[in-house]
Structures are given as C-alpha cells and as structure tokens.
Amino acid sequence: MNKMGNAWRHFCTITYHKLLVMRECFRLGLYRQGVLHDLSKYSWTEFRIGAKYYQGTRSPNNAEREAIGYSSAWLHHKGRNRHHYEYWIDYALDGESGLVGMKMPEKYVVEMFVDRIAACKVYKKDQYTNRSALEYYESGSGYEKMMHPETQKLLETLLVMLAEQGEEATYLYIRENVLKKGMH
Ligand SMILES: [Zn+2]
Numbered sequence: 001m002n003k004m005g006n007a008w009r010h011f012c013t014i015t016y017h018k019l020l021v022m023r024e025c026f027r028l029g030l031y032r033q034g035v036l037h038d039l040s041k042y043s044w045t046e047f048r049i050g051a052k053y054y055q056g057t058r059s060p061n062n063a064e065r066e067a068i069g070y071s072s073a074w075l076h077h078k079g080r081n082r083h084h085y086e087y088w089i090d091y092a093l094d095g096e097s098g099l100v101g102m103k104m105p106e107k108y109v110v111e112m113f114v115d116r117i118a119a120c121k122v123y124k125k126d127q128y129t130n131r132s133a134l135e136y137y138e139s140g141s142g143y144e145k146m147m148h149p150e151t152q153k154l155l156e157t158l159l160v161m162l163a164e165q166g167e168e169a170t171y172l173y174i175r176e177n178v179l180k181k182g183m184h
Contacts, residue, residue: 006054007047014041014050017118024114028174033083033111040080049073083111085147101148106178109151113158113174130166134159154178 018038025034040046050073053060061071078086088102104112113133120132137144137159144152158178161170 003051007051009056010047010050010054010060014038017122020118020121021111021115024117025111027171028110028114028179030107030111030179033107037083037111037115038077038081040077043076045076046073082108083115085112085144085151088148088151089146101146101151103148104151106154109154110158110174110178113155116159117162131163134163 021037022034025037041050049064050060053063055063061074064071064073078084081087085101085104088104089099090102092098092100116133120136121128124132158170161173
C-alpha cells in the first residue's frame with residue numbers, strides 16, 4: 001500500500017466514523033457536538049500520524065505506540081476532545097488520590113455513548129446488534145476504572161438500556177431524562 005493510498009484510506013475511515021456519530025448526535029439534538037466530533041483528527045498533528053501508521057484493522061495509535069513508545073496523535077486527541085473520559089483525568093481534590101476521573105457533563109457522556117455505537121457498527125457490520133456496544137464494554141480492558149463513578153454508572157445504564165430496549169427507547173430516555181437536566 002503506498003503512502004497516498006493510506007492517507008486516502010485514513011481520510012475515509014475517520015470521515016465515515018464522523019458522519020455516523022453526527023447522525024446519532026443529531027437524533028439527540030446535540031448539533032454542535034455532532035459537527036465538532038473528533039475534528040482534531042483532521043489537524044496535521046493527528047492526520048499525519050493516522051496516515052503514516054494506517055493499519056486497516058486496528059487503530060494507528062497502537063502502531064505509533066509500538067514504534068516510538070507513546071502515541072503523539074492520541075495525546076493530542078484526548079487533550080482536545082471532551083467526549084473521551086481521558087480528557088477529564090485530573091488531580092483529585094483531596095490532594096492524596098493523585099490522578100482521577102472527574103465527573104463528565106452528561107452531554108459528553110452521551111457523545112461517548114454514541115461514539116461507541118458508531119465504532120461497533122463499523123466493526124461488526126451486519127453482525128451488529130443492540131447488544132454489541134455493551135458486549136464490547138464488558139469484554140473491555142478495564143481502563144474504564146479511571147472514569148468517575150457517576151460517569152461510569154450513566155454510561156453503563158445507557159449501554160444496558162440499548163441492549164435491552166433498543167435505540168428508540170434509549171434515545172428517548174436520553175432526550176427526556178439525561179440531556180434536559182443540564183439545559184436550563
Ligand atoms: Zn474521539
């Protein structure tokens with residue numbers, strides 16, 4: 001695979017994902033987040049690395065980590081995109097617990113939730129079901145322990161609701177019960 005080909009393939013991958021997330025965000029009334037989601041992937045810092053380490057089957061960030069010992073693209077990305085819980089890791093107020101996950105505003109938890117749905121739809125294709133995102137979460141590496149307990153609880157509630165009741169019911173719940181709270 002030549003360099004230009006990989007730049008093009010990477011562009012298609014991130015744009016397709018962005019469009020899927022935008023559609024879900026719009027269904028939830030999150031227009032601004034839908035438009036801005038992952039925009040920094042088009043910055044030179046992130047795009048260049050994504051194209052250089054394009055894999056096709058897994059994140060280029062992992063390949064960059066293996067190559068140079070850390071992922072400059074990911075560090076740039078997570079510092080700018082509030083739907084990643086890693087963005088919210090900061091020193092605990094007690095001065096003793098060190099770095100912990102701060103409570104995320106609900107609208108970013110919802111964006112994180114639809115980000116996971118979109119990723120599963122791409123990965124699973126016609127094998128995708130309403131359980132896919134929950135299964136992915138449950139098979140997870142456990143990195144989520146860095147999430148604030150309330151943030152984690154909301155994410156889990158949404159994942160279980162999606163698995164058991166489907167998209168329509170879950171999206172209605174999000175619009176009526178999760179997002180309205182923070183809107184006045
Ligand atoms: Zn992102």
